[in-house]
Amino acid sequence: MNRFGLPLDSRGALAKLDSSMWIAAMTRGNTEQRQQIIDNLYTFAHSTPTRIPLSDLYDTTTNEAVYFTARPVLGGLYA
Numbered sequence: 001m002n003r004f005g006l007p008l009d010s011r012g013a014l015a016k017l018d019s020s021m022w023i024a025a026m027t028r029g030n031t032e033q034r035q036q037i038i039d040n041l042y043t044f045a046h047s048t049p050t051r052i053p054l055s056d057l058y059d060t061t062t063n064e065a066v067y068f069t070a071r072p073v074l075g076g077l078y079a
Helices: 017-026 031-047 072-077
Strands: 014-017 058-060
Touching: 014 017, 017 031, 017 072
Parallel strands: none
Antiparallel strands: 014 058
16 A cells, blocks of 8 residues: 555556555445555545646555546546
8 A cells, every 4th residue: 555545457567546445445344444445545635736626536655647637537536
């Protein structure tokens, strides 16, 4: 896990905000791991260097938004 989140896979450092929250929701019995994922997502959202609407695809090492902004998939954060 990187400072700003959990990468999608081993090919790079990109993460999907909504997918990471779903992963956190599915971690049963390991509340420490769940909290670490959520804390990293908060760190991304709180300290993102750009002032665009929240992106759901971002780099977990640089905290840079890659493409997507303000998409409906972010509703997964509240599910």
